[in-house]
Amino acid sequence: xxPKTIRELTIMRISxxxxxxxxxxxxxxxxxxxxxxxxxAPATAAPTPITVTLPTTAxxxxxxxxxxxxxxxxxxxxxxAGAGTSGMESMxxxxxxxxxxxxxxxxxxxxMKSDDAMGGMxxxxxxxxxxxxxPEDSMDDMADAVTxxxxxxxPDDAMDDMADAVTxxxxPMKSDDAMGxxxxxxxxxxxxxxxxDEAMGDMGxxxxxxxxxxxxxxxxxxxxxxxxADALVAVTDVYCKSTGEVVATxxxxxxxxxxxxxxxxxxxxxxxPIPASGSVELExxxxxxxxxxxxxxxxxxxxVLLTLDFEISSNQVIEAIVREP
Amino acid sequence: xxxxxxKELMTxxxxxxxMAAVACSSSPVQEDHEFSGAVTTPIREIADFVLTDQxxxxxxxxxDPNQVDLIFFGYTLCPDVCPTTLAELVRVKRALGxxxxxxxxxxxxxxxxxxxxxxMKQRLSVFDESFVGLTGDDAELRAVWKxxxxxxxxxxxxxxxxxxxxxxxxxxxxxxxxxKLRVKYRFGFNPDEVAADVIxxxxxx
Numbered sequence: 001x002x003p004k005t006i007r008e009l010t011i012m013r014i015s016x017x018x019x020x021x022x023x024x025x026x027x028x029x030x031x032x033x034x035x036x037x038x039x040x041a042p043a044t045a046a047p048t049p050i051t052v053t054l055p056t057t058a059x060x061x062x063x064x065x066x067x068x069x070x071x072x073x074x075x076x077x078x079x080x081a082g083a084g085t086s087g088m089e090s091m092x093x094x095x096x097x098x099x100x101x102x103x104x105x106x107x108x109x110x111x112m113k114s115d116d117a118m119g120g121m122x123x124x125x126x127x128x129x130x131x132x133x134x135p136e137d138s139m140d141d142m143a144d145a146v147t148x149x150x151x152x153x154x155p156d157d158a159m160d161d162m163a164d165a166v167t168x169x170x171x172p173m174k175s176d177d178a179m180g181x182x183x184x185x186x187x188x189x190x191x192x193x194x195x196x197d198e199a200m201g202d203m204g205x206x207x208x209x210x211x212x213x214x215x216x217x218x219x220x221x222x223x224x225x226x227x228x229a230d231a232l233v234a235v236t237d238v239y240c241k242s243t244g245e246v247v248a249t250x251x252x253x254x255x256x257x258x259x260x261x262x263x264x265x266x267x268x269x270x271x272x273p274i275p276a277s278g279s280v281e282l283e284x285x286x287x288x289x290x291x292x293x294x295x296x297x298x299x300x301x302x303x304v305l306l307t308l309d310f311e312i313s314s315n316q317v318i319e320a321i322v323r324e325p
Numbered sequence: 326x327x328x329x330x331x332k333e334l335m336t337x338x339x340x341x342x343x344m345a346a347v348a349c350s351s352s353p354v355q356e357d358h359e360f361s362g363a364v365t366t367p368i369r370e371i372a373d374f375v376l377t378d379q380x381x382x383x384x385x386x387x388x389d390p391n392q393v394d395l396i397f398f399g400y401t402l403c404p405d406v407c408p409t410t411l412a413e414l415v416r417v418k419r420a421l422g423x424x425x426x427x428x429x430x431x432x433x434x435x436x437x438x439x440x441x442x443x444x445m446k447q448r449l450s451v452f453d454e455s456f457v458g459l460t461g462d463d464a465e466l467r468a469v470w471k472x473x474x475x476x477x478x479x480x481x482x483x484x485x486x487x488x489x490x491x492x493x494x495x496x497x498x499x500x501x502x503x504x505k506l507r508v509k510y511r512f513g514f515n516p517d518e519v520a521a522d523v524i525x526x527x528x529x530x
Contacts, residue, residue, distance in 0.1 A: 079408045082451040214448060215404035215487075250486050256405045258495065263476055264406050264512060265492035268485040284409040285512055291404065292486045297451055325412035325452050 069230035071274060071313045076220035076320035078304055079284075083214045083294035213293035216248065218306065218320045222272070223279040232272040234309040235289050240296065241303035241319060248291035251306065255287045271311065300324045358525040361518035362499070362510035371504050372472045376433065376459040379446035384459055387504055393526050394429045394500040395519070398475045400436030400491045401448040406512060407432075410497060411452045416516035417523070418453065427527055431457045435477035435493040437466055473498055473506070501526050 235251040256266045302322040378384040399407030418425045434440035445458030477493040499508040
């Protein structure tokens with residue numbers, strides 16, 4: 001019994017030693033690496049005087065140029081909201097979308113072999129029947145990422161853009177020109193152009209069935225790192241990221257407030273000022289973006305794309321995730 | 326020797342963990358429970374009422390005498406305050422676990438013109454299918470609002486596409502098994518605290 005324990009102890013001691021050595025190696029190696037960097041730095045930083053002179057001219061430039069706002073949008077999210085069955089739901093149910101997660105259910109997929117391509121399609125959704133599409137017209141509006149039979153795509157970089165891909169049967173599209181247009185596309189203008197006018201007309205009238213339709217709210221934080229004030233003046237183009245469908249026909253800025261009696265009311269605001277070097281929070285019970293006439297349910301996990309128009313800064317397209325209640 | 330030391334350490338750790346657990350679980354229900362909302366004094370009874378639920382069926386508040394009610398007044402076009410309250414009530418339900426079966430989560434509309442049973446059903450379903458959405462005609466609803474002290478006013482909103490909005494009292498009311506209004510919570514209540522209050526009422530009524 002005892003010798004065994006002694007042997008165990010020796011083994012323990014040896015393993016502790018090994019660990020210690022390992023630990024030291026781990027600690028010392030990066031330190032040494034940093035050290036060499038430090039040594040290398042002065043050697044490569046020979047023209048230091050030049051880099052010093054640059055900052056001295058910079059303040060002079062900013063002093064003469066006008067102050068500008070610099071807006072960041074943080075933590076955008078939306079409440080779940082029920083639009084019922086009057087909107088897009090009837091055309092593309094969530095259930096059918098879930099089914100599409102199974103790659104074999106996607107038309108045109110069998111011709112895709114690369115594992116990378118499949119990985120990129122994790123978030124993919126499929127358009128309904130695209131048979132009626134006119135490829136040339138619709139492709140102009142297609143933004144980042146359309147998946148298609150792999151043998152017609154050569155460069156790997158084309159696949160990089162496919163993370164949030166929309167898949168569809170691409171059979172009618174084989175020309176290289178068409179492919180070029182797709183990868184060159186920049187702004188997400190929405191997939192609505194891919195649906196027939198008749199379909200859009202139907203959807204509009206369905207949404208109007210119960211008068212106003214339903215509403216939703218989006219919240220985020222606006223941070224102004226610049227030295228001039230700006231203001232959010234409009235919110236436009238509210239789309240579902242995965243389907244490209246219009247989520248709400250209009251969006252307004254509103255502010256809720258409660259009086260001393262507990263009476264809660266809401267008023268539309270024409271703009272939301274963002275002070276220089278300051279921030280403003282859109283939050284429940286206060287300022288928010290009100291989505292009107294929702295076209296589809298907002299389900300937790302959905303991502304809504306919307307464009308924020310600022311008084312001075314350029315527009316920003318932001319993503320708001322629908323949070324769990 | 327090392328084993329012995331390890332054993333001792335583990336025993337000490339376990340003892341501490343058990344002590345901590347006992348300390349935490351010692352008081353789920355206390356006589357001196359402090360409600361997190363405004364306690365109504367004197368406690369007054371709410372007049373029973375019958376309204377129409379989201380399935381078009383009539384719903385009587387006193388129907389199940391074993392249940393506590395969390396009642397909230399709002400309207401479905403409201404994008405901010407009402408969905409936020411519904412989301413908080415979902416959290417209350419979650420915090421209650423199994424005890425949620427003893428609670429009715431109810432939204433009573435302040436906008437009968439737009440809130441038909443169908444509309445109520447659409448809007449509530451994304452939060453919780455078990456939540457009850459009540460509507461009715463203007464006179465029925467006014468009587469219910471009055472018994473809770475709820476004020477609801479229609480406000481025009483200028484050029485907004487919303488047409489009109491409702492200004493309304495945004496409290497959530499806790500009514501006990503005897504139809505007594507016990508606590509009212511302001512907008513922005515803490516769901517865990519409300520759940521603790523509900524358990525207190527369930528255990529001590």
